[in-house]
Amino acid sequence: MAGIIDVQDLKFTYSGQQRPALDGVSLSIPAGKWVAVVGHNGSGKSTLAKNILGLLEPESGSVEVAGMRLTADSVWDIRAEVGIVFQNPDNQFVGATVADDVAFGLENRAVPRPEMLQRVDGALAAVGMTAFKNREPAHLSGGQKQRVAIAGVVAQRPQILILDEATSMLDPAGRRDVMSLIHNLKTQLNLTVLSITHDLEEAASADQIIVLDNGKIVRSGTPETIFAHGSQVAEWGLDVPYSEDLKERLAAAGLQMPLTYTDEERLADYLWTLNSTK
């Protein structure tokens, strides 16, 4: 297969649980794409990410990342190609200062110190945190800590970035800020992004959305086709977009509405031309 991440028939059960957290998941993510994985809490989203990184060991099925099949021998090489940003900004900050934290992944991979200094500075500049280089995490906001986590990924220079609900603990401003940063970095560094999210805006900006429910993929498609299911997306663990909610109510009132997903602006355009074209 051609994807940079290929998952075949993946099955995983947490110890002490009857029901598998992942039950025969297969997916292929093409290089350079942004794929969002959505679903309720407990649908298996985060478990999927941890299986791809070899942080959890699959019961059956196979995982292939950047051309390497995931095994006990290849797991460290795979982790070098995948950067991950987790949900809680505090619980992934290892270093005692910003620069130390960015350097942590490089220290682990025994990058020579002169190169490390360069890469840390470069990564901090890329996320706009140079001024905070020697700060301690206690003096940073949640959004700033997530920027530092992203800088750690940038310094590592992976091909793939996984966001495990990376913006869910941030306020709306911090969330937008971090998302626009990731969008910029994706183009600059030619990353493939796998984002696990509840956030609708984040999912809407993806190339593809995969809906997980009870450890199974129940839907997969572009944001337009997924959001066209209207209020059903709420059942998949996403908030219904305001424009879709409005569209559904207007359709129920007897107006003819477009069947594909429309954002607020396009819906407004549609509505104000609706009666004039007739």
Add this chain to the structure above:
Amino acid sequence: MSKMILGRYIPGDSFIHRLDPRTKLLATFYYIAIVFLANNWVSYLFLALATLAIIPLARVSFRFFLRGLLPVLFLIVFTVLIQIFFTTGGQVYWHWGWFTLSSAGLINAAYIFIRLVLIIFMSTLLTLTTPSLSLADAVESLLKPLAAIKFPVTEVALMLSIALRFVPTLMDQTSKTMNAQRARGVDFGSGGLVKQVKSIVPLFIPLFVSAFAMADDLATAMEARGYKDGYGRTRYRVLHYGRGDLLTLVVMAVLTLGLVLLRK
């Protein structure tokens, strides 16, 4: 509360601040050892003058040094009183039961007082000018030879630095939990001892649970970022001895020589 645990580091860029933390740590220990060489007025005067000459180099207000005495004030007063009343020798001024006020007692008490104050000034100088992270680095570097006998120096150092890094996070968590429990009617810091201890229980259980969850998350994040063990890692933070460290060595040598010559 967090101030107490994190030490009293005062940021600055003085000569003392720029010294290698290993130098400062070793020099402080060495100083504490040679203080005991002084045994007459001249040697104590020499030591006190030298110490008072070193302190301004840190460019930190002298207030902070006096404040450093407060936590041990009781110990100083107690030790001095014991010296005054229980040392015998020389001329006796006053006598009552076991208590004796003698010239030897007064002199000894004065010596002990100076000794304690000087030791505390010097260790305060260390903590005022050295962030705890640098001290952890210094300890790691000084323990390095122990790696030869399979002592996990790098692991211990990483543990130390993570522990320091998580102190404010845990403090934050504590105050959040306290507020959450207060909102549910728990009354901290009032009532008898038993009641106060009881009110701590609903604080500690959630705190432990969240600390374990935090540790689990952190371990996952560390593993995802390629952490295997302490071996084969390179270091971002390195320590370098400079000219100031050599100078410190000279100062310590002069101090030792002076004390040896001036003591009886």
